[in-house]
Amino acid sequence: RCERSDADPPGDPAMLRFREAVAAGAIPFSVQGPENALCLDGGRTIGWEIAERISPDHPDVAHAGRWRAFVQVGGGAFAACVGAGLGPGVRLDTVQAEGCAPLAAAWERLPEIDRPERYWPHVMKAWPQPRSLADGILDDETYDWIADVRAMVESGGRPIVAAESLIVDAHRLATAAGFAVSPTGSAGLAGVLAVRDELHRGDHVIVVMSGIAR
Numbered sequence: 415r416c417e418r419s420d421a422d423p424p425g426d427p428a429m430l431r432f433r434e435a436v437a438a439g440a441i442p443f444s445v446q447g448p449e450n451a452l453c454l455d456g457g458r459t460i461g462w463e464i465a466e467r468i469s470p471d472h473p474d475v476a477h478a479g480r481w482r483a484f485v486q487v488g489g490g491a492f493a494a495c496v497g498a499g500l501g502p503g504v505r506l507d508t509v510q511a512e513g514c515a516p517l518a519a520a521w522e523r524l525p526e527i528d529r530p531e532r533y534w535p536h537v538m539k540a541w542p543q544p545r546s547l548a549d550g551i552l553d554d555e556t557y558d559w560i561a562d563v564r565a566m567v568e569s570g571g572r573p574i575v576a577a578e579s580l581i582v583d584a585h586r587l588a589t590a591a592g593f594a595v596s597p598t599g600s601a602g603l604a605g606v607l608a609v610r611d612e613l614h615r616g617d618h619v620i621v622v623m624s625g626i627a628r
Contacts, residue, residue, distance in 0.1 A: 424540035426554045446489045446557040457492045461499015464620060468504070482613075483620040484509050484574070486601035487517055488551030490558035492624065497565030504620070506571040508562055509605030510551065511581050514544035517556040518573035521563065530563045548581050550598030550625055576604035583607060588623060599625030 416428035423430070432449070436442045444450040468481055482505040485493040490508075497506040510518055520537045524530055530537065538559050544552040556562065566572055576584075581597060581604045588600035602621040606613075613619070 424542075424554070426540075429553075429555075429557070446491055448557050454491060454495050454498075457495025458499045460622065461496040461501075463499075464496070465500050465504070468618070468620075480614075480616065481505065481618045481620060482507065482571075483622075484602040484605040485622060486510070486548070486551050486598065486605075486624065487556060487562065487573075488553040488598075490517060490553075490556040490562045492622075494558045494561035494565055496622065497562070497569065500569075500620075502568040504569060506565045506569045507605055507609070508566065508571070508573045509602050509608075510573065510575055511546035511548050511601065511604070512575050512577050513546040514541050514552045514554070515573070515575045516541040516554065517559050517562060518575045520556065520559055521566075521573045524563070530560050534560070546578060546581055547585070547597040548601040548604075550596065551601060574605040574608050576601065576608045580604040580607045589627075593623045594627050595623045596625040596627045599623050599627075 416431055418427040432444060442450045481503070483496065483500060484507050485496050487493045487508045487510050493506065493508045500506065508517055516538065519539070519541070523537045524533060538555060540554040544554055546552060581601055584600045584604035584607055585595070585597040588595050588603055593600065600623060606619055606621060
């Protein structure tokens, strides 16, 4: 974890140190699309592989139905990539913890959602004092928020903010189910728990367990 100093501007101190290093000549090796677009291929591949497995033509798919993916968001690149791989036919709902939900806040501030890039300075603002058990998604700013917004708009999804108690419950359920996953990696499941009353019989839910417990 990169500690914040009193002289730092608002935002993720780790990203600040990263940008300082790049400005000094370091090679940009990052998991955020705006900083290093090469990082996006891994997430897109996960989306493509899921899309192949849930295709009505796949032998393992017994019946068609509505598919809905719940993907945890920190910097936002992973959700953007999975959404791109799945395509607009699968609803993408992004999931953040109530202790750090800059994407959901930006979604509420957007005056229009078809051209979000016009409003970056006015819409995506650094989250003050991020906190959650899911510490891997405590990015003050959702750097890939424009791609996340596009994927949600195209698929009919929306941001979901999960209560901290649901972050804890999701990790407990995932662990009990046999996943050696961190609270960050199971945070997508917390989004399912947050909207379980919205789900209908026949709906198919996709959750990616994306981080191992250490």
